Amino acid sequence: MNKLQEEAKQWVENKYNMSDFNAYQRSAARTAIYPDQHKILYPALGLAGEAGEVANKVKKIMRDGVDNQPDDWKEQIASEIGDVLWYCAALASDLGMNLGRCASLNELKLQDRKVRDKLGGSGDNR
Numbered sequence: 001m002n003k004l005q006e007e008a009k010q011w012v013e014n015k016y017n018m019s020d021f022n023a024y025q026r027s028a029a030r031t032a033i034y035p036d037q038h039k040i041l042y043p044a045l046g047l048a049g050e051a052g053e054v055a056n057k058v059k060k061i062m063r064d065g066v067d068n069q070p071d072d073w074k075e076q077i078a079s080e081i082g083d084v085l086w087y088c089a090a091l092a093s094d095l096g097m098n099l100g101r102c103a104s105l106n107e108l109k110l111q112d113r114k115v116r117d118k119l120g121g122s123g124d125n126r
């Protein structure tokens with residue numbers, strides 16, 4: 001990694017590490033009430049379930065059309081996205097990770113792929 005890349009990485013990490021993601025993670029921890037013996041697995045399963053709830057609501061839009069959705073359909077999806085975020089925060093906490101760093105690493109990965117014109121395609125390490 002050259003100096004410019006290192007500076008970019010540090011800038012992105014600083015952008016989120018001490019900010020909103022970590023504040024949200026601390027807040028989410030106050031409502032994490034599952035037993036300690038279920039740490040990691042509980043939020044991992046919850047994350048999968050809530051992601052499924054998001055997908056199910058989007059599926060219903062595909063099936064019935066946006067004009068046949070309840071008036072608050074966007075709010076319903078926003079609520080499910082929030083549930084996904086809560087489980088991401090809980091999982092990161094259980095793994096001793098900082099949610100802001102997870103966000104930063106993801107942004108770095110995607111920016112790198114964009115620069116290399118690799119946003120399309122598949123594979124974790126492209």
Ligand SMILES: [Mg+2]
Pocket residue numbers: 050053079080083
């Ligand atoms: Mg939900």
